[in-house]
Structures are given as structure tokens and as C-alpha cells.
Amino acid sequence: MGLQYLGLQQVNGPLIFLDHVQDVSFDEMVEIACDDGTKRMGRVVQIDGERAVIQVFEGTNALSLKNTRTRFLGKPMEMPLSKEVLGRVFSGAGKPIDGLGEIYASKSMDINGQPLNPVSRVYPRNYINTGISSIDALTTLIRGQKLPIFSGSGMPHNELAVQLVKQAKISEGDGKNFGIVFAAMGVKNDVADYFKRSFEEAGVMDRVVMFVNLANDPIIERILTPRCALTVAEYLAFEHDMHILVILTDITSYCEALREFSSSKGEIPGRKGYPGYLYSDLASLYERAGIVHGAKGSVTQIPILTMPNDDITHPIPDLTGYITEGQIVLDRNLHQMGVYPPVGVLPSLSRLMKDGIGEGYTRKDHSDVSNQLFACYAKVQDARSLASVIGEDELSDTDKKYMKFGSLFETYFLSQGFDSNRDICETLDLGWNLLSVLPREELDRVDDEVLDLYYDHDRAVTMFDLRDAAIIQEMKAAGR
């Protein structure tokens, strides 16, 4: 393939147009040599007869209609792979940027991947202990799951991600088969730095592969970043039997890059200017999580996205929620109250948890606790909204008990701090103790036999008496 094309027909945003090209294939890689000796990479995104439309990854800065030589490489974008990628740092387009040289590739794979055959998937069932009560008990993370964190600007999603990485436990093996692929898309310099430092401090850097596309890097590169990262993850998981946790942050930047790119191609926009294929595009990333028959490894994804204006109905969180298997939503009110991690319990959900908890995985009563906690906490919200209208004093006795339960739940259960790592049994027992604060007849989601086993109002009284005498005085005055 020695053929080079001199000059261009048109430059528009990140796109260049080339006429009279021959033998070009769709999605093929392109190398563009500039007069100053630098080289840029690009990709064919549309072909019309002899005209090819090429997106340039590094941006079209300083390209003119005559100062370039373009060469078609005859293959789609591939990522060189070997087990050496662990511990390395790459640019958003998959080039090493840590100064340690090129990867000696044992294999290279198309970064777009291929759709996983549903028949070959193994339904994820094994749970991951994160040591965070609100996640372990209420939105359990399952190996092979894609569970996004819906956050907002200014909320501690990065800390939460780091804590997850630090504490996530794979029960079998010595931890050697556990790795992290971290893709930063359009993140601020400080944030990328924070992650790197945290991984180093936690002593996990040799198990991490980092892809960094900073906020001021070209947007086309940003579109490639998650694909490169997932290709590495799939390679390590399915060819080297590793359990890979992929953290993608920030999906919002990725979607905005996609929108920018789509509008420069002149496509018809869908909702809020995002391209109509945003769903399919996000799905092509998220669906790359999973477990396949015959491989021992797994790919688990935690995409992090910041909801613009905390709006969960914005197209990005909305479409993400439709594809991913649940979501962990961070709540600004809790954050302002100083609760860390500020997991908004009610909108959070883990779809796969029902099959990965209970006897043989966590504990038999797990689903009972979590259902009842959800139901009771929902009633707390009702009581609170009522209290905000008529005042707390006017509430019925039951509602007052719910108010108390709510604040205890937030103080003892949700709030646990950045360094606290809670065992699953500890979390579940804590859940029962909190539920025992309420009158037994309020616990309508649980069979009587289970309640006989775990419900103990007196224990709750003593337990929270020890911690907070004032509360229990009120409890006693209020009823029993």
C-alpha cells in the first residue's frame, strides 16, 4: 500500500474530505503526514463513490488543502496487546505515554470488538465485596456486571471509585488474577493525577492499565479511549483469565465528544443535539462487560458519569440506565449533610443482585434485609415530606418512628467514611439492628420466621442507646 494522496478536498472540524480515492474500505485507518514531519492518524467514516470522509484523531489544526500526504493503511484501528500492558499508561488513542517505549505485541485486536453472542455469555452470579454498606447490602456489585455511578459535579465520585478499587475483593486466588483498566476521558489534569497517586498509594499500580485523555486533548481521541480500554480488558479477561474491573470516567465528556463529532459530520441530531445513535453507541461500550463460556476471567464495568445539572432524565444518564444493569446514584443532599459515600438509596439499583446474593453467596437473609430497608426508607421520605408541610411535631407516632429510623440509617448505615471497610455480615447485622428500631408490624416485606430470627427491638434499643442516649430516650417516650 504505497499509494499516497497529496492534498485534501475540504477540511471541516475534525473531518477531512478526500476525492478520487480508490480501494478504500469503511472504517479503515489512515495516516496523514504533514509538511512539518509530524504524523496524524485518522479513520474513514464515510465513502461516497470516490470521495472518502476521514476523521482525524489529533484534530485538524494547521492542516491545509495542500500540505498533507495521506496514506490508507488497509485495516481498521487495532490495539497492540500483551500482558506487559499492566502497569502502563497510554494516551487516549492507545499510544504509550509513560516513556517506557512501545508495547511488544503478542497480538493485536480491532478496538471496535465484535458483539458477544448471548448464547456464549455466562449469567453473572458471583458477587464482589466492596466493603461499602450501601453498595454491598442494597446494590450489590456482581462480577461481569456494568454498574454506573451517576454523580454530579462536585460530588465525591472519584473518591468512591478509588475506595471501590482499594477494597474490592475477589474471594478466590491471591489477587494476582485481578486487574483494573482505568480510562479517563476528558478529565481534568488534577483528577487524572489523583487517580494515579491513589493507585500508587494503594499499591495496586502494577495491576492497573491507564488510558488518559485529558480535558484539552482532541475529542476524536476521546471516542477511541473507552474502546482501547475495553479491548485491553477483554484481552486480559478472556485470554489471560483475569478478573478485570474497568472504570470509565467521565462518560458525559465522551458523549459530548460524540455530539461534537456528529454535528461536524452534518448528521441529524436527536434529543438535546446528541446523535440518534447515542444509545447504540453507548451499548457498544457497555455491552462489552460480561463473562463468556470457557474463559475464567470477567469484565466488570463501573462507568462514572456526571449528570448535567443533576438531571437524571438527561439523555446521557437516561440511555445509560437503560443499558446498564442498575445504577448507583449519588445524592447531593446527603453529600451536603456530610454523609460519605452519599449514595441515594432509593434511585439506586443493582439488577443482577437478586441472583448473586443469599445462601451460598452472601447470607440467606440478605434479600429480606435489603427489601425491607428499601421499603422503610421510602416511607421515611413520605414522612419527611409531610413533616416539611405540617411540622415534625404534628406527625403520627409511626411517622415519628420512621423519621428517627431515617436519621439513624443515614448516620450509621450510609455514612461510613473513606477508610472504613465493612464485612458483609457486619453490614447485614447493622441493617437488622436499624430495622429493629421500628415496630415489628411495620416490617411487612419479611416472613414471620425470618423476623423471629433477626428482629430484636430491645437489642436495637441498647445498641443505639450505647451510641446515642438522646435518641433512645425519645424512642421510649414515643411508644414502648
Next chain:
Amino acid sequence: MSENVIYSINGPVVKVKDTVDFSMLEMAYVGKKKLMGEVISIDREFTTIQVYESTTGLKPGEPVYPTGSPISVTLGPGILRNIFDGVERPLKTIAEASGAFIPTGSNVDPLDKEKKWDVTIKVNVGDILSEGMIYAVIPETDLIEHRLMVPPKMHGEVLEVKKDGQYRLHDTIVKLKTPEGGIEELSLCQRWPIKQARPVKERLPISIPLVSGQRIVDTLFPIAKGGTAAVPGGFGTGKTMMQHQLAKWCDADIIIYIGCGERGNEMTQVLEEFTELIDPKSQRPLTDRTVLIANTSNMPVAAREASVYTGLTLAEYYRDMGYHVAIMADSTSRWAEALREISGRLEEMPAEEGFPAYLPSRISQFYERAGYMKNLNDSEGSVSIIGAVSPQGADFSEPVTQNTKRFVRCFWALDKALAYARHYAAVNWTQSYSEYVGDLTKWYNKNVSPRFLRDRQQIMALLGEEAKLMEIVKLIGSDVLPDDQKLIIEISRVIRVGFLQQNAFHKDDTYVPLQKQLRMMDIILHLYKRSKEVIASGKSIQYLIQSGLYEKVIKIKYDVSNDHLEKLEDYFTMIDETIAGL
């Protein structure tokens, strides 16, 4: 005639220049890899083809082959228990051939050509067969007998028949002499274009419910056999869960489950769960009556559009044999989005929210293929469609939900607030409706009890009244209400928690027979009647609440197992005694 070659490529849309060889909706093979595609527009200059597979690596100048026929599916034994992609390619076979990932251009036969089936011939030489008549039967699974029918528009005299025995898919077992003198060979399979409805003799009025054992469905918002229903709801409200429950428990003979643009793990879950689950009627695994069509969200978008039609065609084929078929389409919004995506690539003028202007007509064409039919062979069968809708931002005013609402007669609106409170099934009882209640009255009166719909009406009324009272409670709290209104709130709580809420993971509560549903309603209404008397006599509602009666009634769903329904009768005396003892 010159060879047809690719001129331009834009995502899944490929154009061929200056050709007159293609007809509308014809299937074509594109490129050297022979990717499957469909002609979607033709003009003098360009023929546009949407390709059902990824077009990466395709080049202009590669050949395009017309096939002369529209996209069709092969209909024959071996469909059940199988899992197909959107254009009827068996995913298991693809996995065996090419591993865990789906490569492009894999050409595999939809049905196993080599497998031998036990065929029992039902006709003799000299019989006159008309279209739709059954000429042989095959035990396809232990549950379902596969009936081979003369394809539509074909008839004639039987010229030759093979003996009963084992035959492969394409073996000729019957030869027909047509009135025109031609000879037609009938094998174990036939083909049918997916976008065309299979003909029937006539459409019959709807009269039988599709019983699912889900209380809120069977009692409050029933769907009929041959009916259509939509399940709209934001993410996390339990659409898929609801579809799974219906697929598991509804009393259709055959379930076609279309996973259209949804999660891969969900399809795996269906595969695994249905193999383990035993059908209560036949004691056989549920997979024996199930076909899965999986076009997950990361599979090519154009095939997603085709998948719902493939599912429909398979359903109609089994309906023609005289079966009741239920289609679960999860989710129709993804299908609509596939239409939008293709439409965008074609640079068509968009209507609302970027969806093409023909969206309503496509949706109506889809739902109108449901119905309770008298088939060509005079058997009766039905196709019911239950489509999930995933409205953007859980906003029911978006085009797909609104247009779906116009064409379905049963609407189960899922509610985020209920789902957050883990109240499943999260069907909102004030927004949902079913237009089938009137059509089904006769059936319920005859087969369950004339009380059933009366009870239903009372329960609906109570819930309606509660909704009004809750407006007041939200403003000033429940303490100020008079006791009779407090009772309504209390009884509605019993209805909500004890009746409407249903635990899909509880062995008894996951499926509730109609008789139990009826008696549960009877008990709740009896409790209401007696409580009202107590309050009318001047006693405070507190006595009633403290008696624990309401909690006991709420727990009926767990305390009375489905095979000990006689225990339900004790509750009436229990209520009477407790109230007498107050």
C-alpha cells in the same frame, strides 16, 4: 447486465449506483463477505440497502447480489427451544462455529438440516388439500406437536405420500398436483417473508383472557388472548421483570421472547432460568414452549429492526397450527430507535424528536398483527403482543409511548415511585387501563365467578378514593381525617401491600391461581365491610389496627400456599371472631 457494485457506505447504509435489478424490500448480499441486507429505497440513480451486519472493512466496488425475494424466515420443526438473532440465524450454531463473538458474514442455516424428525403423515393419496391444511405432524418438543401445513396460496390433490418415519428438514414427504397441472413438493419446512402477515380465514372477537397469575394483571388490567398490551416505564421500574413473569406463567401455548436492543445478560438469564423452570401444567422445562430472538443492544442496529418482524412471523406460523402464542417484545422503543437511526442515515425529514414521520404507521402495523383468528384450516389460534416501551427520561409524552398508546388496548404504566419503594409489580393503578374488561366479562362470570369483576370494581373504587384522600394527607397528615376515611386508607394499604404487590421470588406468590385471587379479594372486602360496621357503631379505628387483623390479611399471600386454598375460608371466621371480640 453489468455487475452491481457498492458506490457509497455510511454506517449500515450502502448505496448502489445506476441499477434497476433490485426491488423494494428485497434481500441482498453485500460485499465479498456476503453480508445480509435489505433494499429500503430505490430511485433512478441510487438503490439504498441497509445492511444487517457491521460494515467495517467494506469497500466501494465490491459486488452486491440480489436474491429476488424479500427477507424471509424458514418455518419448520426446530424453531422451539432455539435462540435466533434478528434475522433467524441460530446463535448456538454460530457460537459453535465461530466462538464467543459474532463474526460478520456468517452464513448458517436457520434450522438444523441434518436432524431427523419423527413424522406422522396425516393425508392419503387422492385427498384434496387446500391452503393451511395439515398434512403431517411431528412431536417437536414434549409439549408441542408441530403441525406441517400446506403453505398459503397452494392447493391440490395428493399425488404421492411417504410412509411415517424419520425425515430431514428438506426431505419431500408429500407431492401435490395443482389444478393447473403442476407438481408441488411439500417438505418439513416452508419460507415466509417477515414483513407480510400470514393469511387467516377471519378475525374472531376477543373473549378469553391470557391468564398470567399476576394479580394486578389478571384482576385489575386483564389482557385477552389475541390482545395487545404495552408496558411503559423508565429504567429500573421492572419492565423486563414483568415480561419475564408473564413469559413464565401466562397460559399461552408458545412464548416468543424478543430481546430487541436490550442487555445480553438478560437474554442469558432467560436462557438459564427457563431451562430450570418447570411448566406447572406439563411438568416440562419452559424452554420446550419458548423461542428466543436475541438482538442485543450491541448487535447491528438494522437487524434490530427486523427482529420484531421475525418474531411475529414465527408466532403467526404457530398460531396457524391452532396454538395460542404470546409475544414479549422487549423493548419496542429500541426498535423505534433503530428506525430513527436508519432514517437519519437516509437523511429523511425527521418528525417529532428525530423519529421518522412513519413511526405511527409502523407501530400500528406491528400491533395489528395480533389477534384471535380462525385459521385457514379452521382451527383457532391467537397471537398476543406484550410490548415493553422504554420512554426517554420516563416521560410518557414522548412519541413512542404516545403512539403505542393509540394502538394497544391494555396499558400497564410502570411507576418510578413504586419501584423506588420496591413495590413490584410497579404498575400504577391510576394511570393504567385495560379495554378488555368488557370483552372478558362473560368468561370471568362463567369460569371464575360473577363476583370476580364486582370485587374488582370495588377494589378499583377504593383505590381511586384513596388516591383522592392521599392528596389531603400529603397536605395536612392523616390524623385529622375522620375514622371512616382513615379506614379507606387502611384498607387500601391492605390492597396495595397484600394484594397488588407480588413477590416474584416467593415460591407461592410468583404465580397465583384465579381462585385464590378471587378469595383474597373477597376476604379484603369482607374485612372492609366488617370494619365499616365497627366504625359505624362508634368505635375508634385504633382498636381495629391494634387487633393485627390487617397485618394478617396482608400476609395471606405468603401464609396460604397455592395447594391449600381451603385455608382461605378460615379467614372469614377469623375476621368475624376478632371483630366480635373487640
